[in-house]
Amino acid sequence: MAIHVITHPLVQHKLGLMRSHGISTKSFRELCSEVGTLLTYEATQNLPLEDNEITSWDGTKLNVQHIKGKKITVVPILRAGLGMMDGVMQLLPAAKVSVVGLERNEETLEPIPYFEKLVSNINERLSLVIDPMLATGGTMIATIDMLKKAGCKEIKVIVLVAAPEGVEKTLAAHPDVEIYTASVDSHLNDKGYIVPGLGDAGDKIFGTV
Ligand SMILES: O=P(O)(O)OC[C@H]1O[C@H](OP(=O)(O)OP(=O)(O)O)[C@H](O)[C@@H]1O
Ligand SMILES: O=c1cc[nH]c(=O)[nH]1
Ligand SMILES: [Mg+2]
Numbered sequence: 001m002a003i004h005v006i007t008h009p010l011v012q013h014k015l016g017l018m019r020s021h022g023i024s025t026k027s028f029r030e031l032c033s034e035v036g037t038l039l040t041y042e043a044t045q046n047l048p049l050e051d052n053e054i055t056s057w058d059g060t061k062l063n064v065q066h067i068k069g070k071k072i073t074v075v076p077i078l079r080a081g082l083g084m085m086d087g088v089m090q091l092l093p094a095a096k097v098s099v100v101g102l103e104r105n106e107e108t109l110e111p112i113p114y115f116e117k118l119v120s121n122i123n124e125r126l127s128l129v130i131d132p133m134l135a136t137g138g139t140m141i142a143t144i145d146m147l148k149k150a151g152c153k154e155i156k157v158i159v160l161v162a163a164p165e166g167v168e169k170t171l172a173a174h175p176d177v178e179i180y181t182a183s184v185d186s187h188l189n190d191k192g193y194i195v196p197g198l199g200d201a202g203d204k205i206f207g208t209v
Contacts, residue, residue: 002179003167003181004181005181008042014038015182017031018031018198019197028204028205037088039160040088043180044091051065052065071125073122073128074088074128075118075129077102077129078099079101080131080132085097097119099117101115102114102142102143109135110138111138111142113142116146122147122150123150123151127152127154128156130159131157131159132201133161133201134161134167135163135188135193136166136188137163137166140159140170144157144174144177155178157170157177159180160201162183164186166188167181
């Protein structure tokens with residue numbers, strides 16, 4: 001299945017708090033990071049394990065499981081993706097970070113790329129793309145295009161909230177990609193905002209409105 005809606009009570013509770021009118025920048029930012037951690041836990045559930053022999057507390061040899069040298073790059077989409085980054089990195093502290101910047105033109109809803117700094121060996125890594133919002137899907141599709149052009153072969157997407165239109169468009173363009181989200185909401189409004197959604201996630205994280 002390429003879309004995973006995480007219905008865990010902690011995720012749903014925290015997402016519900018984020019939807020509240022007048023939420024402070026501090027609370028929104030904290031929740032963005034916390035839900036980012038919980039969705040990362042789900043998105044990494046199939047990482048390969050391997051047996052490793054260790055010396056245990058009483059000096060005997062013991063076989064334990066370690067993650068099998070899986071190389072990961074976290075890909076925050078500027079700006080709003082940065083709001084999830086601390087939470088995601090808590091579970092993946094050794095991951096390399098590839099930053100991309102895209103801004104949606106609010107008239108045409110087309111994404112405008114303005115920054116790209118990817119890790120050099122991205123072809124060997126799983127990319128975990130993070131952005132709170134998947135609306136029309138334009139930004140996510142352009143990001144995945146960028147990653148694949150650079151040689152990336154395995155991509156997972158973590159978004160807090162998605163619109164059905166954006167999920168459909170993204171999976172049509174990139175059927176090999178898996179999307180993890182706390183919610184697929186009702187629809188997009190005539191300005192391309194997700195309903196009920198969260199409002200403008202970037203502005204809420206950075207306190208710019
Ligand atoms: O699916 P789409 O229709 O492309 O819209 C989603 C994009 O819009 C928002 O970013 P925005 O362009 O507002 O930039 P920002 O993060 O700098 O606020 C959001 O964080 C996504 O990146
Ligand atoms: O609902 C939306 C759509 C795009 N960007 C946002 O921040 N929110
Ligand atoms: Mg924004």
